[in-house]
Amino acid sequence: MAKKTKSSQTPQQGNLIEPSVVIDFVRLFAETDISENEQGIVKRRLLENRESFGKVLQQLVQWTEKEPKTIDIPSSLKQLEEAEPRQIRSFDSVAKILSRDFPELLGFILEEYQVDANQTRALIGKEFVFIKRIADVIFEATDKNGHEVIIHLEFERQYQSDEQMDKRKLEYRHLMEMDDDFEGKTVLCNVFYLRGSPADKAVIEERHVKLPTTDCRYSGELKYKAYHLSLVTIDMIIDRQLPFLLPFVIESELQADASPQKATRHISSLKAQIDDHEAALTKMIESLTPAKLESLRTTVEYLWGKSYSKKVFNQSTLLKLMKERLNLRQDDIQLGIAAGRTEGRTEERAEVKALAKQMAQEGKMNQDILAEFMRRLETPYDKQKER
Numbered sequence: 001m002a003k004k005t006k007s008s009q010t011p012q013q014g015n016l017i018e019p020s021v022v023i024d025f026v027r028l029f030a031e032t033d034i035s036e037n038e039q040g041i042v043k044r045r046l047l048e049n050r051e052s053f054g055k056v057l058q059q060l061v062q063w064t065e066k067e068p069k070t071i072d073i074p075s076s077l078k079q080l081e082e083a084e085p086r087q088i089r090s091f092d093s094v095a096k097i098l099s100r101d102f103p104e105l106l107g108f109i110l111e112e113y114q115v116d117a118n119q120t121r122a123l124i125g126k127e128f129v130f131i132k133r134i135a136d137v138i139f140e141a142t143d144k145n146g147h148e149v150i151i152h153l154e155f156e157r158q159y160q161s162d163e164q165m166d167k168r169k170l171e172y173r174h175l176m177e178m179d180d181d182f183e184g185k186t187v188l189c190n191v192f193y194l195r196g197s198p199a200d201k202a203v204i205e206e207r208h209v210k211l212p213t214t215d216c217r218y219s220g221e222l223k224y225k226a227y228h229l230s231l232v233t234i235d236m237i238i239d240r241q242l243p244f245l246l247p248f249v250i251e252s253e254l255q256a257d258a259s260p261q262k263a264t265r266h267i268s269s270l271k272a273q274i275d276d277h278e279a280a281l282t283k284m285i286e287s288l289t290p291a292k293l294e295s296l297r298t299t300v301e302y303l304w305g306k307s308y309s310k311k312v313f314n315q316s317t318l319l320k321l322m323k324e325r326l327n328l329r330q331d332d333i334q335l336g337i338a339a340g341r342t343e344g345r346t347e348e349r350a351e352v353k354a355l356a357k358q359m360a361q362e363g364k365m366n367q368d369i370l371a372e373f374m375r376r377l378e379t380p381y382d383k384q385k386e387r
Helices: 025-030 036-048 050-066 073-083 091-101 103-112 159-178 234-239 243-251 260-276 278-286 290-304 318-361 367-378 381-386
Strands: 117-122 137-143 148-158 186-195 204-210 221-228
Touching: 025 036, 036 050, 091 103, 091 290, 103 137, 103 148, 103 186, 103 243, 148 159, 159 186, 159 204, 159 221, 186 243, 234 243, 234 260, 234 278, 243 290, 243 318, 260 278, 260 318, 278 318, 290 318, 318 367
Parallel strands: 148 186, 186 221
Antiparallel strands: 117 137, 137 148, 204 221
């Protein structure tokens, strides 16, 4: 609860403007009942966004002055959450939303580790304040023997970030070991890559890391799994019942440096897979609950950069929208190829012009022939045939 502050007293005679009050945030945090780790999270968020938070907090103080009753901050924040439950600001948020509405995501990961969990929950909001790069989602599970398991999950847009992934995973593991909440628990680390994974990778890659370093942050050994979404097939989605991967697969690319021809073949392959398995995909999509379908719609809006109303995006239209998205991507690739050809022809003509002018300067071509050559070079071939 945030207590209503008292109204400002009348300024003393001779003082036209009362000096502003500066809040001692260090003291304010010290008087709260939240842990040092939680204090660190809040402090970092305030400092990183001080300008925007400053405006909101200033407005909040002014509202508090005007309100005749005590303001209930927790209930106010809950109301905000309910008003915008599906708002996505970053790729991290995609993971959080999917983990909440799709228990299949957690089941998929646990199955890979052969962990039979009978109780799971997402520790959304649990972050490490020691480094800027924070964990996307952390799950807590209890296996059939009663042992507690922690599942750390990251989503990465590009495979390019893989260069530092081993170090990051080791650092996360050490940070977890420093956290009392994770002491003595088994930690399972995972990373999902959307784009750019090499074609020779396994869809689910098991990694064993041991770096030659004396830095305590990256010492020791660690096993973790990398999931390459650009290599996932429609068959795999159906066989393992992974509908939450549909938006990712449609937006994936085989390789970051794939040629337009390879990208086109990849898209054509996905379209063919959808056509071949339309009945099975339809059955899987029809089994989605309203909450899961809404989660997919929000994920699609973020990944595809396109908004769909609930009327447009539904169980009966999802497959159609997936195909339309693939067609649009294929059209974009063809336009890029055409633009590249035009640019290439322009560069070639410039080189030919320079060569012709050089030949004229050397007396190997007279000015009349040069002028006619330049005119024909600028005239499309089909127009020349009409002449």
